[in-house]
Amino acid sequence: xxLVNIHGLVKEYSTRSQGKFTAVTNFxxxxxxxxxxxxxxxxxxxxxTVLSMLAGFEAPTSGLIELDDSSIQGPSRDRGVxxxxxxxxxxxxxALENIEFGLRxxxxxxxxxxxxxxxxxxLVGLVGQESKYPTELSGGMKQRIQIARALANEPKMLLMxxxxxxxxxxxxxxxxxxxxxIWKSTNISVxxxxxxxxxxxxxxxxxxxxxxxxxxxxxxxxxxxxPIQLGRADPRYIESYSRIxxxxxxxxxxxxxxxxxxxx
Amino acid sequence: MKETSAxxxxxxxxxxxRTIAFKCIYGIAPFVLGFxxxxxxxxxxxxxxxxxVLFPGPLEVAVKGAELLIDGTLGGHIAxxxxxxxxxxxxxxxxxxxxxxxxxxxxxxxxxxxxWTDFLRFIPSVAMITIAVIWFGxxxxxxxxxxxxxxxxxxxxxxxxxxxAISKNKIRAAQALGASRYQIFLLVALPATVPxxxxxxxxxxxxxxxxxxxxxxxxxxxxxxxxxxxxRLFMLVDEIFVALVTLGLLGFATDRLFRFATNRFAGQxxxxx
Numbered sequence: 001x002x003l004v005n006i007h008g009l010v011k012e013y014s015t016r017s018q019g020k021f022t023a024v025t026n027f028x029x030x031x032x033x034x035x036x037x038x039x040x041x042x043x044x045x046x047x048x049t050v051l052s053m054l055a056g057f058e059a060p061t062s063g064l065i066e067l068d069d070s071s072i073q074g075p076s077r078d079r080g081v082x083x084x085x086x087x088x089x090x091x092x093x094x095a096l097e098n099i100e101f102g103l104r105x106x107x108x109x110x111x112x113x114x115x116x117x118x119x120x121x122x123l124v125g126l127v128g129q130e131s132k133y134p135t136e137l138s139g140g141m142k143q144r145i146q147i148a149r150a151l152a153n154e155p156k157m158l159l160m161x162x163x164x165x166x167x168x169x170x171x172x173x174x175x176x177x178x179x180x181x182i183w184k185s186t187n188i189s190v191x192x193x194x195x196x197x198x199x200x201x202x203x204x205x206x207x208x209x210x211x212x213x214x215x216x217x218x219x220x221x222x223x224x225x226x227p228i229q230l231g232r233a234d235p236r237y238i239e240s241y242s243r244i245x246x247x248x249x250x251x252x253x254x255x256x257x258x259x260x261x262x263x264x
Numbered sequence: 265m266k267e268t269s270a271x272x273x274x275x276x277x278x279x280x281x282r283t284i285a286f287k288c289i290y291g292i293a294p295f296v297l298g299f300x301x302x303x304x305x306x307x308x309x310x311x312x313x314x315x316x317v318l319f320p321g322p323l324e325v326a327v328k329g330a331e332l333l334i335d336g337t338l339g340g341h342i343a344x345x346x347x348x349x350x351x352x353x354x355x356x357x358x359x360x361x362x363x364x365x366x367x368x369x370x371x372x373x374x375x376x377x378x379x380w381t382d383f384l385r386f387i388p389s390v391a392m393i394t395i396a397v398i399w400f401g402x403x404x405x406x407x408x409x410x411x412x413x414x415x416x417x418x419x420x421x422x423x424x425x426x427x428x429a430i431s432k433n434k435i436r437a438a439q440a441l442g443a444s445r446y447q448i449f450l451l452v453a454l455p456a457t458v459p460x461x462x463x464x465x466x467x468x469x470x471x472x473x474x475x476x477x478x479x480x481x482x483x484x485x486x487x488x489x490x491x492x493x494x495x496r497l498f499m500l501v502d503e504i505f506v507a508l509v510t511l512g513l514l515g516f517a518t519d520r521l522f523r524f525a526t527n528r529f530a531g532q533x534x535x536x537x
Binding site for chain 2: 149
């Protein structure tokens with residue numbers, strides 16, 4: 001049932017000051033079809049780098065990434081991406097036209113793609129907002145457009161790079177519930193990046209915990225059963241939270257030994 | 265209030281008349297106030313402080329302007345200058361936009377063309393007048409050439425900067441949605457750059473006014489520059505002032521027109537102004 005197979009992934013960057021910098025090393029992971037995988041780690045640990053390589057925006061220095069047994073060569077419509085900020089939306093297009101973009105570039109007829117885009121606009125709860133421009137919509141609504149835009153292409157999986165990181169706490173919680181609902185109704189495989197332990201427990205069916213960078217890798221993968229229904233006072237929630245928390249803290253170097261943080 | 269506007273046609277309800285009137289006053293009042301204070305200051309300066317035949321007031325200039333407008337001389341000068349400005353401005357933009365886009369999109373093109381643009385843009389168009397007259401004569405061609413010259417570099421620079429300012433995530437999003445390189449250029453890079461192109465064109469329009477006057481001062485038989493030059497030759501100070509005020513008003517009007525047109529027709533592409 002494996003959808004994605006990542007094996008021995010390494011990413012090095014050359015920097016001006018220190019020569020070669022290793023962001024991610026020896027990263028191996030298997031993603032299953034239909035699961036909601038959360039990759040959790042402290043900021044700067046290279047989790048966005050992993051997503052970037054999985055999306056095909058960056059090539060790994062070495063290692064293997066396979067989707068359905070074929071190696072990934074650059075970005076493609078079988079992997080939908082949702083970014084953190086709203087700067088990936090096209091501000092000159094309406095919400096509906098943004099959602100249609102992927103269908104338009106693959107040559108779908110106007111009437112057909114309009115119907116399909118409307119279906120995904122409804123799915124993400126943007127009914128009545130179709131003719132508004134992104135600048136006229138709130139942060140949460142913009143992220144809904146991004147999700148609908150990625151889903152409209154009917155990709156094999158959804159890659160989400162801290163999509164709710166810039167939202168306020170209330171909106172973030174609403175969006176987390178919405179995302180779980182959308183995931184359940186579409187059965188799509190999700191690869192979700194976050195630095196928020198609470199978000200990972202609420203959303204993921206499995207949680208991968210990364211060590212702090214540089215030269216970060218995967219510390220452990222834990223199963224997370226029936227997450228969002230749990231209240232935050234539930235013993236299982238508290239158990240998962242403290243377990244992950246100590247795992248991350250154990251891997252994070254103290255401030256003195258931290259030699260220059262690099263944004264991933 | 266809501267009930268009345270639901271029952272009556274909204275335009276006739278007293279509240280909406282008041283709203284419309286308020287909007288008109290609110291929109292126009294500062295504008296009128298700005299212009300009248302400008303002319304009032306001028307009037308005070310010329311009537312009470314300077315008091316010289318060499319500094320006519322706004323009323324005398326208005327009378328002279330009306331006189332020249334009626335006998336057709338002013339109209340002829342305006343038409344000659346505007347024709348040169350628009351011809352040069354349009355040709356310059358048409359050449360500059362694709363060059364700027366190519367420079368912004370491909371670093372090899374930018375590195376090849378940068379010596380051209382960065383060398384030539386520091387030679388002011390005014391400095392090119394003499395050679396333009398030698399090459400193209402004193403007819404229309406030399407002026408249009410100079411305005412093309414003054415337009416092109418501003419437009420190139422802004423178009424190029426516009427391409428460079430596109431956020432990486434827009435391109436990445438389009439790639440992940442399956443767009444080809446050509447589609448990314450046409451459907452993402454180009455629309456994202458339009459506000460920068462329009463800003464460049466607006467700046468170029470202001471430059472064109474400078475250049476056209478300078479060129480006409482030196483060699484032309486019609487145009488606002490000619491009016492200024494003749495004014496100096498025959499000591500017609502009021503005609504000089506008519507030409508100066510006309511330039512200010514024309515510049516103001518074309519700029520507003522350009523802004524209106526971009527907001528009206530470019531919609532979401534329009535730069536915030």
